[in-house]
Amino acid sequence: MFPTGLVGVALLVLRVSIATSLLIHAADRCSQLTSCWMTIGFALTALPLCLGLFTPYVAVFSGVLQFLALMSDGGNRPQLITSIVDSGVLSVLGPGAYSIDSRLFGRKLLELPPKK
Numbered sequence: 001m002f003p004t005g006l007v008g009v010a011l012l013v014l015r016v017s018i019a020t021s022l023l024i025h026a027a028d029r030c031s032q033l034t035s036c037w038m039t040i041g042f043a044l045t046a047l048p049l050c051l052g053l054f055t056p057y058v059a060v061f062s063g064v065l066q067f068l069a070l071m072s073d074g075g076n077r078p079q080l081i082t083s084i085v086d087s088g089v090l091s092v093l094g095p096g097a098y099s100i101d102s103r104l105f106g107r108k109l110l111e112l113p114p115k116k
Contacts, residue, residue: 002106004097011096015055018090019046021083022062028076038072041065042086049090052099056091079097 003011009108045062048054063084068081097103 001094001103002097002099008097011093012052012092012098014086014090014093015049015052015095015099018083018086019049019058021079021086022046022049022066025066025080025083029069038065039070043090052095052101055095055099055101059091060086063091 002008022042023046025037026046029039029042042062042065045058045065048058049062066087068082070077070096097106097108
């Protein structure tokens with residue numbers, strides 16, 4: 001759930017790339033003056049993804065937002081589809097070691113009492 005090293009860095013890069021894509025979608029929606037709620041949703045979802053805060057839930061939420069954007073007006077279809085897939089992958093893989101989630105819910109040592 002919280003891999004370190006190169007895999008942890010790869011998950012960090014994946015989180016930042018999805019957040020960047022969300023901000024691009026938010027700016028695109030803001031310039032088109034379409035849905036204000038989707039623009040706010042895209043922008044507010046980007047920060048927790050960058051920080052790695054509640055990553056699986058935020059990734060699913062961002063995927064749903066992007067799916068709604070895809071269904072509502074199409075937008076940039078290839079970019080949205082790629083970003084939806086990336087969000088799904090991130091929700092399954094988790095945030096990695098370089099995240100707030102790893103500090104909150106990270107590795108813990110479970111010591112079992114000796115058998116009697």
